[in-house]
Amino acid sequence: MDPSFADLPSSLIETIVSHLVLKDNIRASAACKSWYEAARTVRVVDKHPWLMCFPKRGNLFELRDPLQWKLYTLDLPELAESTVCYSKDGWLLMRKDTSKEVFFFNPFSRDLISLPKCELAFSQIAFSCPPTSDNCVLLAIKFIPADKLVTVSTCHPGATEWITQDFPTFIKPFYMLSNLVYRRDRFYCFNAEGILYNFEPFHRTWNYICADKLRCPYIHKMHYVLNEIAVALVEKKGELFVMFTCSNQKPMVYKLFSLEWKEMTRTTLDGLTIFVSFYNSELRINLPWMRNNVYFSRFGYNRKHCVSYSFDESRYNPRKEWDKWVELCPPQSLWIDTPKNFF
DSSP states (O other): OOOOGGGSOHHHHHHHHTTSOHHHHHHHTTSOHHHHHHHHHHOOOSOOOEEEEOOSSSSEEEEEOTTTOOEEEEEOGGGTTEEEEEEETTEEEEEETTSSOEEEEOTTTOOEEEOOOOOSOOSEEEESSOTTSTTOOEEEEEEEGGGTEEEEEEEOTTOSSOEEEEEEOOSSOOOSBOOOEEETTEEEEEBTTSOEEEEETTTTEEEOOSSOOOOOTTTTOTTSOGGGEEEEEEEETTEEEEEEEETTSOOEEEEEETTEEEEOOTTTSTTOEEEEOSSOEEEESOOTTSTTEEEEEEEOTTSSSEEEEETTTTEEESOOOOOSHHHHSOTTEEEEOOOTTOO
16 A cells, blocks of 8 residues: 555565666665665676677677677777687787788777787687786697697787797597686696696696596587587686586586586586687676576577576576587677776
């Protein structure tokens, strides 16, 4: 008979305030005790990346917010005839399709930083930190299974050439390689055979005895073919996570504790959100309404949401029989950090 906003169900209040930016969230939390509890619960402390989609033709790029699914477009003629290789901290590492030229590009500031030509036909490439930093270093690697060698090339902004060196691998041929990530003072990569590799660029040392072996849990299922299985390596605040996916199976997430990999369950994920693409992987630790989820870089049926997997609900959204890794993470899209208040 005498309704009050304070009497609304807590789940409904959380739904309302989840659509507010941080400043308005704080204001709403001052209304009363129930609104304070709801606003504090859904307050976004971490910042989620956006999905950047590359056009099949032309220069008009799409940016989509995976939380509210807002759409923005950027006209980027600077990226004509270029292919993305990696993304980190809002920067893109690009390669010219018609040459061996590689360069950094920031799609928000339009800054472009040229690099020497990379002669190595690399299989993976990454950089440690933004190219505006004095500590930025790039790493490109190519495995040569027949010779049991890995070729490593490094460079940094302002250099005149790449430094290339071969290292013996002493293992079986390499396949299903994860993305590269930078952790503390070295780069890491992982493969489905369960081997974690690292390269320390300052002393130029290559090592693969840095953690216990973690074999992909799907490999023993012989009816799966390799293009159905993928492995992603993720770093957050010095911690390493690895995620295996296989067609429509549940993604398997493991965390490195000292030298031992331990599987993460719904109760031990502790609200982690993983964003995975063909080129890079991101992890966030405090995103209300996105907790305990994996977001892939493919649109759903109606192009209004990303394909995701919920560990709480143990299902994909939308429900579909995903057969191949490329169906979940097409090469035309990646996750990118956006500047604060850019939009």
